[in-house]
Amino acid sequence: MTGTIVTALPYFTEPAKRIAESLSGTFVPYHDSVFTEAIGTADRIVALMATGIVVRKIAPLLTDKWRDPAIVVVSPDLKYAVPISGGHHGANDLAYDLEEKLGFIPVITTATESTGRDSAEGIAREKCLRIVNPASTRRSNAAVLEGTAGIYSVEGPGMVIAGSGVSFLVSDAPCTAGIGCRKGTPSHEITDAIDTALQSVSLTRADVSIYATSTLKLHEPGLTEAIRKIGGNLIFLDHETLNKESVHSVSAAERFGLPGVAEPAALAVSYKKELIMEKKVYGNVTVAFAR
Numbered sequence: 001m002t003g004t005i006v007t008a009l010p011y012f013t014e015p016a017k018r019i020a021e022s023l024s025g026t027f028v029p030y031h032d033s034v035f036t037e038a039i040g041t042a043d044r045i046v047a048l049m050a051t052g053i054v055v056r057k058i059a060p061l062l063t064d065k066w067r068d069p070a071i072v073v074v075s076p077d078l079k080y081a082v083p084i085s086g087g088h089h090g091a092n093d094l095a096y097d098l099e100e101k102l103g104f105i106p107v108i109t110t111a112t113e114s115t116g117r118d119s120a121e122g123i124a125r126e127k128c129l130r131i132v133n134p135a136s137t138r139r140s141n142a143a144v145l146e147g148t149a150g151i152y153s154v155e156g157p158g159m160v161i162a163g164s165g166v167s168f169l170v171s172d173a174p175c176t177a178g179i180g181c182r183k184g185t186p187s188h189e190i191t192d193a194i195d196t197a198l199q200s201v202s203l204t205r206a207d208v209s210i211y212a213t214s215t216l217k218l219h220e221p222g223l224t225e226a227i228r229k230i231g232g233n234l235i236f237l238d239h240e241t242l243n244k245e246s247v248h249s250v251s252a253a254e255r256f257g258l259p260g261v262a263e264p265a266a267l268a269v270s271y272k273k274e275l276i277m278e279k280k281v282y283g284n285v286t287v288a289f290a291r
Helices: 010-022 034-038 051-061 091-102 120-126 134-146 187-200 221-229 239-243 252-256 262-268
Strands: 004-008 026-029 044-048 070-074 080-085 129-131 169-171 175-181 208-214 234-237 275-282 285-290
Touching (some): 004 010, 010 026, 026 034, 034 051, 044 091, 051 070, 051 080, 070 091, 120 129, 120 134, 169 208, 175 187, 175 221, 175 262, 175 275, 187 221, 187 275, 187 285, 221 234, 239 262, 262 275, 262 285
Parallel strands (some): 044 070
Antiparallel strands (some): 070 080, 129 169
């Protein structure tokens, strides 16, 4: 998704065009399908009309806050910019842009920002990171509001054991990797397999934000050493997490009650839930990539 779309009812056409110009966006006259067409193609949507119209139109179209566009309503009196979807995911920033460029008053309702506190999403955006486990942010942001959450930075090689309410932020690289290996596989064989797999899809180590595998591999020193050598982040996923992912490949991991290791692991920590390389076997190592 790219770009900003501004839409308005016919009698607000001229101010809507000015808004679009200030945001380097595209003006699209309002019609019944405007939100259906815009959601899925635009990163940001500004609607100059009553909030009720927008809410009724977008409600059936929204999926989750990690994939939906940022949507802001500008009040017909051209005074207020109100984020109504994706506040932490661009809509608050869009409202602030409208304040800076056109003098609108941003109406921010996300709890952390409106109380002047950090959110996991805000920290990720500020530091150009990504959140590996998005489901955690509800609990971690609530803990920020309660004053019970700490923010910890681990530099260099290390291992973090964290509960489900801890948000895990890593570099905002576009791809994720799932790794499987047979018991006792040495680190050099795993690094060779990863590099060969990366080369086969024209990726580099820098394109991978995180490597993921099953908790079945917690006691594989070759795997942890391999990821440490290439400077990557490694996360171990439990059976429940892996079983949520749908894959088509047949895997030997089925005997452990899993749909696989490499493919579901790569998908589980990805944003778009799209495989860009189905699992490939390199000797004792299996690799898959997702985005």
